[in-house]
Amino acid sequence: MYPKVSIIILNWNGWKDTIECLESLFQINYQNYNVILVDNGSEDNSLEKIREYCKGKLSIxxxxxxxxxxNKPLLLIEYSKNESEVLQYEKQEIIDLKSDSNLTIIKCKKNNGFAEGSNIGIRHAMKYINPNYILLLNNDTVVDKEFLEKLVDxxxxxxxxxxxGSKTYFYDTPNTIQNSWNKINFYNGKIFSAGYGELDKEINKEIVKTDYVSGVCFLIKRDLLKKIGLLDPAYFAYWEDLDYSMRAKLAGYDCYYIPEAKIWHKVSQSSKKFSDFTTYLDTRNMIWFMKTYANTKQYFVFFTYFFxxxxxxxxxxxxxxxxxFKNFKxxxxxxxxxIKLA
Incomplete structure (x- = not known):
């Protein structure tokens, strides 16, 4: 008996990545899941292209x-954000559909960020599907056929x-690690992922209790969601996965890295360019996170080191x-x- 998993994927002007991710998901071995795609106010032709994919008119x-x-055409179920939250119920015949036969799209009018965009999908799933697990998965990933079974098992x-969380490889160099198990240094605000940028080695092949799980692939147990709630939307994007992992640990749960669950993520190893908005969010959220979770001594050392x-x-x-100069601003x-938020 497979526990029910609702998989939440966000799309924002990224249909090419999204349909490759969807196709890889619809080929996994796991037998009891549904996929909810939250479109975060895309301004390109994402929705049109994803509909074409569902009809079987766009191969990958x-x-x-x-x-x-x-498995094409897929049954496509579309809701606006408001409709997704005010349904009386989801039809049982939809809930009972074969996992690889349907896709639910929730259409948002604006970009809600990763945290609230994910929450929109989670709220819909918890209210109408009642899954045992929620999986947050980045749209620019490709998954191994057994990844979900390994995580849930x-x-x-x-x-x-x-x-x-899974073992995550770079998409362009498929045997090079992007993320495995992670450590947070509360004295300097830096985070460490074992094996980053290295070829896969024995050190990354054991299940490890980790400080946090990367939001690229983030499986959440239903009991935890009911206990601590959703992602913090104030983060918008970046560090919200660390925040949720810390909240889980404070609630008496643990976070784990599962090396046999494998995915590939389209992140360039050589890219050092951050958009101004990314720089702003990453900086703001890092300071906010440190103030929230570092103890007094740790935060004093961090604050001194930083400035x-x-x-x-x-x-x-x-x-x-x-x-x-715009990026510096x-x-x-x-x-x-x-500092203000902290």
Missing amino acids: KSDFFKYNSN FAEKENKAGVV VFRFFIISGSIIICHKN AFFNGVLDG
């Missing part, structure tokens, strides 16, 4: 799988497992090396707002 070429036309056996050393290193890199505003 991928190095990770062969396109399957046998462990979560079912380990009662204290509240959040469970005596790290602030000037980052500022110098942005202004002198990159000559990007975003960084500076992130620092100010992080």
